[in-house]
Amino acid sequence: MVQTRNLLQELLSTIADFRPKFRSDKDNTSITDLSKNLLGVDDETSQQRIGKLILGKYEQLDEDEKKAFFQFLTDEMDLDSHAILSHVKDYQHHRDADSLSKLLDASEPLRQDFLRRLNQVAGATEVLVNMRADLLRFAAQDKHLKIADLDFAHLFTSWFNRGFLTLQPISWHTPANILAKIIKYEAVHAINDWDDLRSRLQPEDRRCFAFFHPAMPDEPLVFVEVALCKGMPNSIQTVLDERDENLIGDEIDTAAFYSISNCQRGLSGVSFGNALIKQVVSDLAKEIPSLKHFVTLSPLPGFAKWLQDHKEHLSQNITDQIEQAAASVLEISDYSPLDKHSGVLKSLAAQYLLEAKRPDGQPVDAVARFHLRNGASVYALHAGADISDNGIKHSYGVMVNYAYELPHVASRHENYVRDHKLEASKQVTQLLSGKTTSFFSQTAKTE
Amino acid sequence: MVQTRNLLQELLSTIADFRPKFRSDKDNTSITDLSKNLLGVDDETSQQRIGKLILGKYEQLDEDEKKAFFQFLTDEMDLDSHAILSHVKDYQHHRDADSLSKLLDASEPLRQDFLRRLNQVAGATEVLVNMRADLLRFAAQDKHLKIADLDFAHLFTSWFNRGFLTLQPISWHTPANILAKIIKYEAVHAINDWDDLRSRLQPEDRRCFAFFHPAMPDEPLVFVEVALCKGMPNSIQTVLDERDENLIGDEIDTAAFYSISNCQRGLSGVSFGNALIKQVVSDLAKEIPSLKHFVTLSPLPGFAKWLQDHKEHLSQNITDQIEQAAASVLEISDYSPLDKHSGVLKSLAAQYLLEAKRPDGQPVDAVARFHLRNGASVYALHAGADISDNGIKHSYGVMVNYAYELPHVASRHENYVRDHKLEASKQVTQLLSGKTTSFFSQTAKTE
Amino acid sequence: MVQTRNLLQELLSTIADFRPKFRSDKDNTSITDLSKNLLGVDDETSQQRIGKLILGKYEQLDEDEKKAFFQFLTDEMDLDSHAILSHVKDYQHHRDADSLSKLLDASEPLRQDFLRRLNQVAGATEVLVNMRADLLRFAAQDKHLKIADLDFAHLFTSWFNRGFLTLQPISWHTPANILAKIIKYEAVHAINDWDDLRSRLQPEDRRCFAFFHPAMPDEPLVFVEVALCKGMPNSIQTVLDERDENLIGDEIDTAAFYSISNCQRGLSGVSFGNALIKQVVSDLAKEIPSLKHFVTLSPLPGFAKWLQDHKEHLSQNITDQIEQAAASVLEISDYSPLDKHSGVLKSLAAQYLLEAKRPDGQPVDAVARFHLRNGASVYALHAGADISDNGIKHSYGVMVNYAYELPHVASRHENYVRDHKLEASKQVTQLLSGKTTSFFSQTAKTE
């Protein structure tokens, strides 16, 4: 099955090559006039012709022109609120399809029809996703533009409906153009070069999976890297470092998701990560019956900052230990000097994950929010687990295994969503009970 | 290119085989309760689980239960018109994304979110298209149900956006499961059996193309059958009858579209035929440089009825000639006896196509409306051109070539849409000038 | 895996379409002159050009011309026996590569080089296989031509080496052009039409597999049809008749190979059936862990004739019973009347299979020889198991299950090859012990 899907990727990529490029150099009409024209014609051939011109023009706009274009979309392609008022009343009165149809038409901003018309052009979807990435940049400065973004977001939710996505394995047999994008989009543990990539894809005990959309076959939407292990991995070094032998067959009992990256800023808010993890868990469980555990190996990206912010609440003794632990991480080659301090770090990390909350009651840590909301639990903490610059800087080298236990995923998700209730293993909750962490727990809990 | 797309078809079909079947025998919750539940959970895993149950339940409903389900969708998943009123005013006041977002949410019937959630399930799209086919049947009796249909139609317009469709050649190398559907869906000139199918697909001078959607890889949406000819074909017999030799290479100057069939009743109103014809014209023009003409060979499905309806306006002489022409069609083997009467039939057919109009100013003939609206012209008329039972019964054996002339397609489309102006060749308009047809032209024109 | 292989088929088929047709109408050189020319040029381009001409010419030869061509191959492209004599002595003297090279060259008939040169042309392999089918027809009449056949056979053994074949599943998703050939080549239980074919391919508990060679992607070499059953099937009717429900999952414990057909007469003597069965057994065992038994459901094609030939040795009583059994088979709808006579038929069939031997010690029955040599055992006999005309005529309706038991296949094969020792189950050997069959066992055994 895995192989077939890989081929789909190839096949779809192939087709993409034949897509017309959008060249509109020779047309002098402005992009806004073209956009109005597009809404004015009802012949598909004309729509496609004008649509191509618009897409071509857009790709040549400079920043100011793009911003002006989004202003135009925001201001000139809105819905007709007066018409809505009148049609709502009609519909309240008649309750029939005719009046509802008019109401629905009136209450949809023109932008949506505009975007659907653009999307008739082969290859347009990718340009529109990039267009929204631009729009989001501008909207971060000018909140008014968020109006236009609502329609992008609305349509993308329909277009990128889970049922339209295909899960595809990424391997050393995947076409290079896709792999080049995996290198580019990896957001957690940077892929240094093609040899690094190869070491993550080629071994039989390493896997990678991505979601693709049929209209963007060359563009992964999200991907996850998986290490098949014997036992739970307690550091990213053991996962990424060179190994002499691969695990085979029944030795394997754990699938560790050690990196998950969203690829398209233009699809922000249309989330795929949760569905990806669960699909991969389900597929791997079928393929490899010896698999017992599905865990992540995740960073605590806000841990170091949180510690800094609460330094004044910590005793000198604790602070010293943290500094020594962090320092020792940097010196060591075999991690052993770390051991004597790692207890402190793990206890603090447990407190950070389980007790440091945002005002809305969810954990401060973004990665924790993602996995806990998905229905995972906090399973284990490891000090000295990421000794890269980034790992030290953001997480003091600590990493965490979140566990996806299929029988409990739905109920944990519900508990989290309803009550922000977290599930943690005994070995993690025990880390809270020591003296070390009680120090500032009151403060942290109530921030 | 053609071949690659064919493979895509195979590949996607293959994947479809792995789709989970929807079995929901063991769950006793009613489909309406499940539907409410689906809207109540926000975990994707739970949504998919409930979605599968709903799809499985639906496929086991009897007619009355289906109707009740659609009543439920219509009545209980509507939009909130009171909320719309309040949010419209907010938006008029604030003009910001927050208030617009609330307005958009309120003005979208719950059904749309319901359908999007269902569509997360792999394989759901096909079930939803069939669900709408059911709904349309019921809505034909109970107009109230058209309310629910608006949301199906709205979503399908986004989901089946032209940019998401793939054109794929259908050939004798196409998998049998797809070909079985071509046999089933052919709506113009029935395919009698697999030998008949083979004779339409295997010769080098015969082509067939279909649009597919990636989420329904086993289901063609629309397909067109094409004969590559030397000169314009003047009867369906010459196209479909057995031939000893195929045309090759430069002899070919004409592509004749002799059959176009929509496959999915559930996609009614989401039109693909126009786009299909134009894509095929464009692709064939590239592939076969010797092609000069792109025409249809089309029936006049309302011709016989129209003649009957206007019999009283015809002189006995004309009526006799028509009857003789029709009779001779049935007797002949070499079509020659027809010649002496065919002039009358062709003249009447010209009048039917060019002058018989609906109150809205468009032609009475549905096939004519389709092609003329697409930007085609009426190019030639042929008597004795379809001597099948159907051909005699509906069209008195007359067929018409509509011509797609690329340089004129856009302007003809615009003329038709704006003024219902038709374009016809001189050889067709001349048929109007004879005495024969002047007889009842006043009446016909003004009906 | 299965699906991937199916795709390979599609893909290779696709490529085959682009193969140049062999047209040689315009060249007046005779095929024998062209053949000499082919051996005379050493430029690949020229070789391919001449090769295409020869292949095109060949396809237009009539029977007499073909025969003459094979005479030419036999007489004019032989090896040089005088050169062999001289080079053998050289090699005996020198024992070096130079002298061996000359010896090898001399001892290879020119035909082999001729055929290799022809086979450089894309698409040639299929023509050459058909050419040998022709040759075998002529050689059956004119043994001298068998000389030429030795070289075809020798090269085909290399070209169609097991390592070059691919096993591909045949399903209802297989391209129609391949399926049309399955219908054509089925040699055991004729496939009446496409509906019949569909009923053998589409159900989840029916399978079909074929070997293909990459150079003949549209041509299956051999295929086997498999029914997945609960228990061993005791008649071909239960396998082929329409059924309401398919078996799913763990119910399945038996894979029954009910038809195996060689497709290419031109590959006669290059046997694939044994390898096919064993590959399919191995693949199915992996895919469906609940499978316990791999058996055939086979005819006894020589049984009726053998009985007729030994009639004089049978008592009137026995003969009567046979006739009644056969007659009852023809009358019955529910097979029950057969029961009282079936014991006789089964006993005689057991004797036929186990004791009727050719002078070389192998069973008289060709199908028995095939499976027993492969390492199968005689597992069960069923009367009234094939009530088709053919089944009655050749086998008096009796069928047999040969069992492929993987742990014993190799040793049974060895025993069979070394000593012509057969393995039969107790239920079959017990059939021999009754009085019925003892009657003429002496005679039969020693014929």
Add this chain to the structure above:
Amino acid sequence: MVQTRNLLQELLSTIADFRPKFRSDKDNTSITDLSKNLLGVDDETSQQRIGKLILGKYEQLDEDEKKAFFQFLTDEMDLDSHAILSHVKDYQHHRDADSLSKLLDASEPLRQDFLRRLNQVAGATEVLVNMRADLLRFAAQDKHLKIADLDFAHLFTSWFNRGFLTLQPISWHTPANILAKIIKYEAVHAINDWDDLRSRLQPEDRRCFAFFHPAMPDEPLVFVEVALCKGMPNSIQTVLDERDENLIGDEIDTAAFYSISNCQRGLSGVSFGNALIKQVVSDLAKEIPSLKHFVTLSPLPGFAKWLQDHKEHLSQNITDQIEQAAASVLEISDYSPLDKHSGVLKSLAAQYLLEAKRPDGQPVDAVARFHLRNGASVYALHAGADISDNGIKHSYGVMVNYAYELPHVASRHENYVRDHKLEASKQVTQLLSGKTTSFFSQTAKTE
């Protein structure tokens, strides 16, 4: 077509992944005993089992053991020369298939049957090709082993018959595992890294094609890199250096083959390069009608050595000019200083290519022999055309365009093969006429 073939590659690669690895650790039988056993069993299942053991054993042999194994193949699996003698006489007497069959059997060394049996194992072909690469290494030292090589060579000629190879485009969409091999096997202009590879594959005006064999889908056999140009390229720098824009469409008039590499040492003597070039010429001519010229851009690998060898025949003046030319090549950035000396280099290069001959009458230069034998002509010479270390060292920076002119290829090939006659353009032959080169032409011609 190009795309389809690319997919084939993917597909075949995919299948290869499922190949059983050859593990034979647990069997203690020696490889020579296993080899004898393989010849002794006639059951395919047993043959495959033993074959896998042999292939597994072989891959673990050290150098001495490999050599001993080849000795064994050479000495113990020979043909039976006594039997040949007797069977030749029989055949001379009987002239029938029986006696010929015995003769053919006797005159085929056992090694061929041994290799065919090994090749039944899935994945064996690649191991056997590598095995021959080993054998050739040993045979270079020990000529006796060439005896065994004759059988490898003989079988490979049949197995790798042109008709069984598939031409596949190599692009940036090709799977990474194949591309990694392109990097590894490039033998003319080394590919430094993946960025270098990408710059050779991704631009629209760059192409690469390879031959593959279906049984070795992950291993290219030979590949050629092509630059589509406007005019003939006069240096490898212009081909390989970064460029801002790609050529598109009708600008392109020349396809330059700038690198061709054989990949498998084990297929030495089974030549593919000629067929590859001609197939690519033919395919590109169809795909890009604006192409007028098909040329190489080739090194003169023996030029520098040849000049050194004949130094004593050159005047001091000439020698100085050569040294200055070579030196200037190394200093320059814009190549212009070279101009004043390049005339000398080009004249000497012309003399080297056209007049320096081996005793057998063919050119001294190996690359020249390859292309001229293929039917190409010497079209143009360029100084300063390869300023890489290798280019300077072996060719003094000179490169040559060989032209493949389709209408003349066959006759030029014939002329070359028959008379060693070369074809050169006027611009090249004129280079010979100057005083410079007349100096040592007598000597060079007759060496």
